[in-house]
Amino acid sequence: MIARSLVTRAADSLAERYGGALPPGDARALAAAADAAVIAVDGPLAGDVRAALRGAGAVVCDAGREMLVGASVAQLDAARAAVPHAGATIDVLRAALRRSAQKPSPLRLRARTLDVADEARVMGIVNVTPDSFYERVSGVDAAVAKTRAMSAAGASLVDVGGQSYAHWNPRIAAAEERDRVVPAVQAIVDAGIDVAISIDTFKASVADAALAAGAHLINDCSGLSDPDLAGVVATHGAGLVVMHLKGELNKRDPQAYVYEDALAEIVAFLHERTERAIAAGVARDAIAIDPGLEFGKEPQTDLEILERFGELRALGFPILFASSRKSFIGRVFDRPAKELLVPSLATAAIGISAGARILRVHDVEETVQLARMMAATAPERRRALAIAPAMPGTPEAAGNLERSPAV
Known part of the structure; x- marks a missing residue:
C-alpha cells in the first residue's frame, strides 16, 4: 500500500482531478477537513x-x-x-x-479594476527624485519613457515617488514633492499609457494633487501618519496601500526595532489602520496592505516576515510585496543594490507563494516572467495557455526537424 498527501485540497480542484468518481458533496467535505x-x-x-x-x-x-x-x-x-x-x-x-x-478579491482603483486572483501583478518603480538609492529618472520625459517601457514589459502599475525615505536623505516639503510628482503623473496620463498610476507619498496634500492629475492609487509607507490622507483618498474614490511602519520615515533607530512577535504586531497595526481608512470612507475593496519590509526592521525581522508572510492573508486584503534590491538583501549577501537581481527575484517568489499579489520592483521584465511562470501551474491557467509548437531558437522551431505527432 502507498499513501501520499495531496497538494490539491480545494473542493473544485479535487472534483476536477477525480472527475465523476468523486461526488461534489464528498469533495466539499474533504476540502473542509483538509x-x-x-x-x-x-x-x-x-x-x-x-x-x-x-x-x-x-x-x-x-x-x-x-x-x-x-x-x-x-x-x-x-x-x-x-x-x-x-x-x-x-x-x-x-x-x-x-x-x-481564498483568492484575493479584485482591487478597485477609481475607474480601473486590478484582478489579482490568479496572478501577481507587477508595479514598476519610477523615482522622480535626485537621491533615490537605485534607478531614478530625471525629468518628465524620462518618467514617461520609463513608464512606457515598464508597461510594454508587462507592468500593471507604476509607482511614482518624489521623496526618498532613506535615513541619509532629508525630508522635503510637500510643495517640492508635488512639483516633482504631479507633472510626471500628468505627462503619463497625457501619453495614454495603459497602466495604473500609484503615488508613493504619505502627505495628504501631495496625494490630493496627484489624484486630481489622474493617479489611481496612493502607496502610503507611513501607515496613515497624516490623519487627512485617508479622507483625501476616499474623496477621489482611489485605492490605498497601507504599510506597516515602526518608527518614522527618513530616520533609523535600530535599538527601537525590537518585536516580541513581529507578525502579531504587524497584523494588529494593519488591522487598526485599515479600519481607520474604511471609517474615513475608503472602500474596503480599494485597500491593499504591505508589511513594510525594511521599514523599522532589521534583516533578521525582514527574513522572519518572509518566512511567515502567509499570516498576513487572514486580514483579507490584497498584499503588496516590496523587497526589490533593498538593503536588507544587500546586507545578507554583502553586495550593492546593482548585484541583487537574483535574490530579489527569490524573495518575490517567496512572497507570491505565500499570497503576495502586487510586486513593487525595479526589474519589471524579469519579475513579470517570474509571476507568469508561477501562475501557469494552476489547473485553470494550464488549460488556457497558448503553448508554442517548439522552443524558439531550437532546430525544431527553425523547421529543420520533423515534429513528432501530437499525443
Missing part, C-alpha cells in the same frame, strides 16, 4: 467554546498573550453547531481561516 490551520486568537476564549472546539477534535492551547487553535473548517463548523450561542466567536476563527485560503 482546510486546517493553527489560528492565533488575541484574547481568551470562553470555557464552553474551548470545550466545544476540543469536542470537535480541535486542539486549543494557551500561549500567554494569545490562544492557539488548531482546527479545520469542518471542526469549527461542528463546534459552532454544538454551542450555537458562541457562533460569533467561532465565526471569527472561521473567517480568518477562510481568508487565509
Whole structure:
C-alpha cells in the first residue's frame, strides 16, 4: 500500500482531478477537513467554546498573550453547531481561516479594476527624485519613457515617488514633492499609457494633487501618519496601500526595532489602520496592505516576515510585496543594490507563494516572467495557455526537424 498527501485540497480542484468518481458533496467535505490551520486568537476564549472546539477534535492551547487553535473548517463548523450561542466567536476563527485560503478579491482603483486572483501583478518603480538609492529618472520625459517601457514589459502599475525615505536623505516639503510628482503623473496620463498610476507619498496634500492629475492609487509607507490622507483618498474614490511602519520615515533607530512577535504586531497595526481608512470612507475593496519590509526592521525581522508572510492573508486584503534590491538583501549577501537581481527575484517568489499579489520592483521584465511562470501551474491557467509548437531558437522551431505527432 502507498499513501501520499495531496497538494490539491480545494473542493473544485479535487472534483476536477477525480472527475465523476468523486461526488461534489464528498469533495466539499474533504476540502473542509483538509482546510486546517493553527489560528492565533488575541484574547481568551470562553470555557464552553474551548470545550466545544476540543469536542470537535480541535486542539486549543494557551500561549500567554494569545490562544492557539488548531482546527479545520469542518471542526469549527461542528463546534459552532454544538454551542450555537458562541457562533460569533467561532465565526471569527472561521473567517480568518477562510481568508487565509481564498483568492484575493479584485482591487478597485477609481475607474480601473486590478484582478489579482490568479496572478501577481507587477508595479514598476519610477523615482522622480535626485537621491533615490537605485534607478531614478530625471525629468518628465524620462518618467514617461520609463513608464512606457515598464508597461510594454508587462507592468500593471507604476509607482511614482518624489521623496526618498532613506535615513541619509532629508525630508522635503510637500510643495517640492508635488512639483516633482504631479507633472510626471500628468505627462503619463497625457501619453495614454495603459497602466495604473500609484503615488508613493504619505502627505495628504501631495496625494490630493496627484489624484486630481489622474493617479489611481496612493502607496502610503507611513501607515496613515497624516490623519487627512485617508479622507483625501476616499474623496477621489482611489485605492490605498497601507504599510506597516515602526518608527518614522527618513530616520533609523535600530535599538527601537525590537518585536516580541513581529507578525502579531504587524497584523494588529494593519488591522487598526485599515479600519481607520474604511471609517474615513475608503472602500474596503480599494485597500491593499504591505508589511513594510525594511521599514523599522532589521534583516533578521525582514527574513522572519518572509518566512511567515502567509499570516498576513487572514486580514483579507490584497498584499503588496516590496523587497526589490533593498538593503536588507544587500546586507545578507554583502553586495550593492546593482548585484541583487537574483535574490530579489527569490524573495518575490517567496512572497507570491505565500499570497503576495502586487510586486513593487525595479526589474519589471524579469519579475513579470517570474509571476507568469508561477501562475501557469494552476489547473485553470494550464488549460488556457497558448503553448508554442517548439522552443524558439531550437532546430525544431527553425523547421529543420520533423515534429513528432501530437499525443
